[in-house]
Amino acid sequence: MSLKKWINFKYLYQNFKKSKSLFIFLICIVPFINFWIIGINLLSKNYIIDFYELGKVSIIIAFLLPIIVAFLLFGFVFKKSAIDFIMSKPISRKQIFISNILGGITYLLLIVLINFLGFIILSLITNLFIPFGAIIDYLIYFSITYIFIFIISVLAIALSGNIVGFIIIILLLLFLYPTISYIEYKINSDFSNIYYVCEDASCMPDKNYCNNDAECLKMLNENNYKYEVSLKYEKINTTPINYFNSGFSTKSIIKTVILSIIYVVIAYYIFKNRKMENSEISFKNKYLYKIIKILSYIPITYLAYMFYSADKSFIIIAIVICIVYYYLYDIIVNKHINKVFKTGIEMIIVSIIFLGSYFIYENICKNNDKLLSIPNEVTINYTDNVGVNYDILLSDKSLINELIIPTKLDDYNSTITIIFDDLYYLTRNINANILEKIDNYAKNNNLKDKFTAKNILHITSSLDSELTFSNDTNFKNEITSYIDNYNSNNIKYDIYITLYKYENHILKELMLNVSGDKYLLNYVKNIYNEEFLKRVENAYVTDEEISEDFSNVFIQNKDDFISFLQKHQHDELTNDIIILYSDLDRYYINRDIFLMEYDKYVTN
């Protein structure tokens, strides 16, 4: 099979060449903006950059760049003369489509790759710590996101006849489903009564939960358990902008890839059979015009409904929003209002259907209890009994049952976060008994060991809640003030060492309280951290202070800390460095040198 049957490189070259200035401009400006905002801006701070930080500019660009690229490559279909020029040339529709799709994707990947390499260089030449895993996630996520939006744009071009139609369809494809999901989520999140099906005896909740409520007890006896949970979470976060906010989600990435493939196949068939004579008109097909108009009306009616729900007196605003949009759409898309009275009747009917649906759905569904199955697998975030925070994947159904079932309020002493599908979070109070079970589960499944597999060290100074520090405060004065306060009120002062690792697409941290180790602190002061300790001079921890009662000391002495470092010295560390960190500055130290120098210091 000849590649030339699918791709016409000469045409592709010419198609890029015709807009070469813009393409070159974009390939220069996009990474520049990215690095300017992320890199230069963050250099002034002391950030450890995770996936979210890496992508926060790119996610905005994702909603512009692929659309522009799609328009530059396929935009000829909006101009009759350009259609004549291109379509009469010896190139088939298949070749035009595939050449442009591959060309567009290659171009976008090139931009992502430039950003990717830029981040690697940035992490090497600056003080920013950018985990390589996060950079890889950036590469994967934005490659797929850019391609996804590019394909959506191509599909929109294939469906529409001019730029107005193109923009409307893009907005619908990108935002209609999330809007509907959000509506659904909003309505469902108000549910107060959700039943879980309890599948074994272990999920029997404590009867105290019912607080002597006869109805609740009856439910328990019938194995129908009543909890305050909404489980419509799986439909949320289906677009890049949404799931980006929740971090890197493999499930969402897979969904996006599948959706991209579906969209590109649909776009291909539409483009191949596209009636080229229908250019320069938004929607030649009156049915398509109506469908698009009505679909685009959903978010508008929802907005109107939200106004009305917030305050009944906003009904006038809600009505005005609906009317203005319904007629404005015709003016923008169709250049005129076709039959004012008929449009008005149509608007009333559609509005009644949509608004009525929201009202019925909320009011009727809200009063109905939902019967849902307990998920087979959840991620939980918890802090163990020595104060270390973990994310673990939990697949023990009976334990999941226990976690979802709330304990009575006066019984809990810890909090966990249950993460469904990497997306939806539920905070649940748990007691020591459940915490121990989780801990055992993690230990038995070697989940805790994984945490320290890759790390960097990050020494930070943390003070009790009575003091806050920011970059623009005088750190030294604050510390002095704090120490005065400390001496007078006997308030505890802790210093933590924080270990970071990037695992499962999340930047995780492990905080170790080392306040009890005067040698470590003195070492830090005298050898590596002069600038930092100038600022915390008055916070120097004396022997007397060490003798204070440190209830939350995790590493009790230097030996614990040294042994911890030694244990992990052969790990493949992302950065073999220790960062000494204050709220203002950071200092990098090689881990091996740290260990050697520390030994020398202690010996002396």
Add this chain to the structure above:
Amino acid sequence: MIEIKNLRKSFDEATCVLDKLSSTIPDNVIYGLVGANGVGKSTLLRCISSIYKADAGEILIDGKSSYDNEEIKKEIVFIPDDLFFYPGYSLYDTAKFYQSMYERFDLEFVINAAKNLKLDLNKSINTFSKGMRRQCAIICALATNVKYMFFDETFDGIDPVVRLYFKKLIAKQMTKQDTTIIMTSHNLRELEDVCDNLGLINDKKIIFESDIDTLKTDMLKVQISLKGEMNKNTFKDLDVLYYKKVGRVATLIVKDAKKSKKYLESLKPIILDYLSLTLEEIFIYQMEVMGYVFKEMD
């Protein structure tokens, strides 16, 4: 050879432009497609060029369906009435584009033609006048050396001198290659001296087509005056397309020139003048015969 069979093309339910249109255009001819504005000349060319997809019927070029057929399209070049060039492209850039698309493209031809027509090869075409833009398009099309060339409103905006130059170039192209050219125009006079065949498109189909030589030699315009009385019946033995009598002089347009001449001379007329017929007149009278009568303006 281009064979069009029962072609149908509509833009929406209410606008059917071409319906049951059939025609056969032989190789190595210049086929003039004439018709009023909006009758579907451009649409037909776009269907043949595979820009539009026909609703029904088929278009065969050299026996193969032309729609979206890359191999067939390699032998087709189409210059529409509304010209398009890539923004910022010069004639040279455009020629290079055509060169990348057409295997037999002759870049030297473009350079020489541009020199003859005093077109700046390196200046953006979009800064050119309408006529110059069309010159660029025609030069590029002729340089492709393809078998089928379609020109919509070919000489629109081109001054008479350049028009003559292009007519010569087109004739040369015809001798150089076995090229088949279809030209559309609403102006018959423009096509008269360049086309071999003419097709008249009206009422969604080609209602009449013929080669020009036959048309011209087969029809006769005569002014005649007889000694005695005469009326239309006097010429009932002839195939009269048109008859008008002013005073004692009648003007006739008759078919079958040879037979008609013989008959008219046998009437011993006082006056007998043979006038030349323009193609426009031939078409109008032919259409009247076929029942297409244009009302005269008040």
